[in-house]
Amino acid sequence: MTWQGIVVSLGGTPEPVIxxxxxxxxxxxLFVVSKSxxxxxxxxxxxxxxxxxxxYQKAVVSDPQVMGTCYREIRARIAQWLxxxxxxxxxxxxxxxxxxxxxxxxxxxxxxxYCNDFTYIGGGKRDxxxxxxLPGSEQVILSANPxxxxxxxxxxxxxxxxxxxxxxxxSAVLQAAAQKCDASLKRRLSAFAALAEALGCSDRFExxxxxxxxRGRRDNLELSLDYPLFRKLDNLGRHWEAIxxxxxxxxxxxxxxxxxxxxxxxGRRAEQGRYDDAVGRLYRAVELRGQQLVKLAFGAELGKAxxxxxPPASRDAAQAKxxxxxxxxxxxxxxxxxxQALEFSDNAELRAQAGRYDAKLSxxxxxxxxxxxxxxxxxxxxxxxxxxxxAALTACDVAxxxxxxxxxxxxxxxx
Numbered sequence: 001m002t003w004q005g006i007v008v009s010l011g012g013t014p015e016p017v018i019x020x021x022x023x024x025x026x027x028x029x030l031f032v033v034s035k036s037x038x039x040x041x042x043x044x045x046x047x048x049x050x051x052x053x054x055x056y057q058k059a060v061v062s063d064p065q066v067m068g069t070c071y072r073e074i075r076a077r078i079a080q081w082l083x084x085x086x087x088x089x090x091x092x093x094x095x096x097x098x099x100x101x102x103x104x105x106x107x108x109x110x111x112x113x114y115c116n117d118f119t120y121i122g123g124g125k126r127d128x129x130x131x132x133x134l135p136g137s138e139q140v141i142l143s144a145n146p147x148x149x150x151x152x153x154x155x156x157x158x159x160x161x162x163x164x165x166x167x168x169x170x171s172a173v174l175q176a177a178a179q180k181c182d183a184s185l186k187r188r189l190s191a192f193a194a195l196a197e198a199l200g201c202s203d204r205f206e207x208x209x210x211x212x213x214x215r216g217r218r219d220n221l222e223l224s225l226d227y228p229l230f231r232k233l234d235n236l237g238r239h240w241e242a243i244x245x246x247x248x249x250x251x252x253x254x255x256x257x258x259x260x261x262x263x264x265x266x267g268r269r270a271e272q273g274r275y276d277d278a279v280g281r282l283y284r285a286v287e288l289r290g291q292q293l294v295k296l297a298f299g300a301e302l303g304k305a306x307x308x309x310x311p312p313a314s315r316d317a318a319q320a321k322x323x324x325x326x327x328x329x330x331x332x333x334x335x336x337x338x339x340q341a342l343e344f345s346d347n348a349e350l351r352a353q354a355g356r357y358d359a360k361l362s363x364x365x366x367x368x369x370x371x372x373x374x375x376x377x378x379x380x381x382x383x384x385x386x387x388x389x390x391a392a393l394t395a396c397d398v399a400x401x402x403x404x405x406x407x408x409x410x411x412x413x414x415x
Contacts, residue, residue: 004028004091007078007115009099009107010037011064014044016097016121021049023140024093029056030081032074032099032107034064057081061103070106078114093117112147116180119143151177151189155411162196162409165268167203171196185413191220192411195233199406203265207244211237232407239404253295253302259288259396263403266389275380279368282392283335286361289396290338293353297345303338304330314344336362356395364388
């Protein structure tokens with residue numbers, strides 16, 4: 001590889017710095033120096049490079065004994081240097097041999113954020129008094145960035161994103177990490193990325209795609225996750241399969257699994273503070289429950305009841321309530337009217353369901369109708385969402401325990 005640049009700390013004997021520069025010959029260098037070692041660049045380093053002179057800049061730390069100060073100043077300077085030189089972080093490396101312990105430690109901390117590789121000058125012969133590597137015995141010891149190798153930051157960020165319901169972003173983070181990490185961990189990270197992608201698909205109601213992705217990585221996930229967590233995810237995959245089977249025909253009324261997923265999806269939107277989106281899911285859940293009941297009562301799919309679907313003795317009364325059917329012969333039934341239609345059922349249990357659409361639910365749905373995503377401009381508040389959710393749970397005969405939830409994920413690599 002042709003190295004574009006090096007960030008190297010300076011202090012003590014100059015030979016280690018000269019060694020790493022001559023061995024890799026980066027085109028640009030950022031020397032991390034203190035006020036006392038500032039002059040070493042021009043006086044000791046550059047004259048010893050035998051005609052090779054990189055373009056260079058300096059990062060002068062104000063207090064080489066305070067690690068926090070060194071870290072703040074070095075980190076800011078690296079970012080500035082990379083941007084001004086349009087340098088590729090993948091072709092950069094950090095050498096942490098020189099400088100005070102605070103300087104080299106701070107450089108290591110800052111370097112993991114920006115560079116792929118680290119070097120340290122070691123050797124078999126050391127001064128018995130100072131412990132420094134003796135001139136002529138220096139060796140450049142290369143190490144990959146451990147945060148990339150073990151995907152430390154990426155896993156932490158992905159887990160946080162998954163906790164926030166941002167599965168697609170988590171998948172992108174994990175996919176990128178899989179390209180950089182140790183080969184032995186690549187398969188596991190790729191499986192985690194696929195899991196996050198499947199969760200994202202389910203969140204967008206793309207259940208067929210979610211099932212295909214999850215089933216394609218099922219074996220790897222079983223090997224990579226603890227068994228209780230895997231069983232929860234496997235059950236979630238079966239839940240997606242049931243919904244996929246229910247929504248294949250866009251003319252048929254989906255079943256209970258789809259109804260429960262609408263509540264789950266609404267909950268995730270609310271956790272993100274997206275209450276207008278959340279109540280839209282609840283509205284659809286109430287409507288779907290009405291459609292399911294109308295199908296049971298009259299055999300009408302998706303609530304599209306015709307006059308002849310009602311019992312003969314009730315047809316005139318239904319038309320008087322709902323007016324003339326549309327050109328296709330179907331009544332346009334809102335959520336409220338879906339429940340009202342149950343009054344005309346011959347089944348006493350279904351007639352009793354008509355009362356599920358009560359004044360409380362109607363009042364809550366008005367908050368949804370006045371939102372910007374419906375017919376008004378008023379944002380939905382958390383209080384409005386909570387009230388509608390409770391009313392919708394009652395109307396749809398759904399208990400809290402029935403709602404499928406993503407298991408709490410803490411994706412990890414083996415120790």
